[in-house]
Amino acid sequence: MSSPLVTGTRGICLRCFGRAFGKEGSGFTNLERGSNFLSSNRDKLEQNGYVLTSDEKCSICNGLFQNLDKYYDMISADLAKIEFNTILVGSTFDQETLSAESAFQEIFGNLGESIKKEFNREFGKYLSDRTGKVADLAEPDLTVLMDLRYDSYKLQNRSVFVYGTYRKLRRDIPQTRWIHRKDVDASVESIIGEVFKGMTEGRNYFLHGAGREDVDVRMLGNGREFIIECTEPRRRSVSLEFLKQTVNAGNHGVEIDGLRFANKSDVIGIKGSTHDKSYRVTVKFTGTVNAEQLQYAAEKLSGKDIYQRTPLRVSTRRSDLIRKKSIRSVSVEEIGSDTAVIRIRAEAGTYIKELVNGDEGRTEPSLAQLYGGPLQVNSLDVVWIHRNGD
Numbered sequence: 001m002s003s004p005l006v007t008g009t010r011g012i013c014l015r016c017f018g019r020a021f022g023k024e025g026s027g028f029t030n031l032e033r034g035s036n037f038l039s040s041n042r043d044k045l046e047q048n049g050y051v052l053t054s055d056e057k058c059s060i061c062n063g064l065f066q067n068l069d070k071y072y073d074m075i076s077a078d079l080a081k082i083e084f085n086t087i088l089v090g091s092t093f094d095q096e097t098l099s100a101e102s103a104f105q106e107i108f109g110n111l112g113e114s115i116k117k118e119f120n121r122e123f124g125k126y127l128s129d130r131t132g133k134v135a136d137l138a139e140p141d142l143t144v145l146m147d148l149r150y151d152s153y154k155l156q157n158r159s160v161f162v163y164g165t166y167r168k169l170r171r172d173i174p175q176t177r178w179i180h181r182k183d184v185d186a187s188v189e190s191i192i193g194e195v196f197k198g199m200t201e202g203r204n205y206f207l208h209g210a211g212r213e214d215v216d217v218r219m220l221g222n223g224r225e226f227i228i229e230c231t232e233p234r235r236r237s238v239s240l241e242f243l244k245q246t247v248n249a250g251n252h253g254v255e256i257d258g259l260r261f262a263n264k265s266d267v268i269g270i271k272g273s274t275h276d277k278s279y280r281v282t283v284k285f286t287g288t289v290n291a292e293q294l295q296y297a298a299e300k301l302s303g304k305d306i307y308q309r310t311p312l313r314v315s316t317r318r319s320d321l322i323r324k325k326s327i328r329s330v331s332v333e334e335i336g337s338d339t340a341v342i343r344i345r346a347e348a349g350t351y352i353k354e355l356v357n358g359d360e361g362r363t364e365p366s367l368a369q370l371y372g373g374p375l376q377v378n379s380l381d382v383v384w385i386h387r388n389g390d
């Protein structure tokens with residue numbers, strides 16, 4: 001007759017036993033490890049009050065790994081609503097399970113793998129088999145977070161990112177939405193983002209620009225680099241050609257080009273770019289233009305380093321610093337009676353309006369100072385961003 005189990009004996013399944021040797025050798029499943037180490041450790045198991053049982057009676061996993069179908073059934077309807085290519089599983093276990101596991105693994109020298117890690121891997125593999133999508137540990141489209149304490153779950157759906165360049169042909173819209181100005185409803189961000197959001201069926205959108213121009217400045221030429229991000233998209237494989245055609249055909253004064261899919265790390269890349277820019281400025285004079293003086297001022301400023309204190313108009317938002325900027329070239333393109341068109345190429349971050357008008361002496365030298373009379377900027381366009389060493 002077999003003797004009844006002694007009081008306090010706990011059941012352990014072969015998998016949870018094997019997992020206690022998780023760091024011993026590679027290329028084995030935990031079930032295989034369990035079989036390999038069983039005969040040499042049977043006494044130790046019993047001395048510590050454990051007895052080998054089936055999964056369902058295991059004091060650590062309670063048959064968890066037999067329940068993957070159940071978890072899949074729980075999430076499958078939500079999975080079907082979202083288009084994704086890569087997937088990852090995360091999980092939360094109750095403290096009781098984790099404590100029971102660490103007490104058990106201590107007996108064998110703490111060389112084990114955690115149940116959490118095994119579950120994430122096994123359920124990940126299961127989901128790959130069922131959905132045909134591959135695992136991605138670094139940047140998965142979809143992360144399934146299983147909370148095994150409450151048999152609940154959460155899906156984290158990674159944003160979709162698209163890189164491109166935009167041209168802004170208007171002098172009355174900002175680059176991004178202004179939360180504090182409800183009367184300004186159009187922006188480069190919303191003109192691109194609304195179309196993109198509609199296509200991806202996402203929740204919200206953000207435009208990340210490689211710098212920005214003022215509201216009243218047009219962005220012409222080869223355009224400015226941007227990345228549009230849409231959060232929680234249900235569709236990812238959208239047509240970028242359609243996005244481009246739709247935005248450009250909308251006649252909102254924003255044109256986009258060079259679209260390609262991107263990722264989060266590209267955002268940092270474009271934010272840090274520091275290319276020279278060329279501008280066309282229409283300058284207003286008090287009285288008639290002195291062409292000779294203007295030509296002299298342009299030549300003097302070409303190739304010069306200037307010092308700019310943070311302009312008065314932005315001083316509430318930016319710290320008051322003096323920046324040294326290199327003015328690569330200045331040339332006079334047209335002269336009217338009391339206006340002139342000037343082309344300026346300058347280092348990234350130069351305040352062009354202040355370079356022209358001098359900002360009450362805060363920019364030195366300035367075109368106005370060298371010309372010897374007050375100058376005003378009538379209009380300003382960015383005409384080229386020198387991205388390719390041109």
Ligand SMILES: [Zn+2]
Nearest residue numbers: 013016058061
């Ligand atoms: Zn177990």
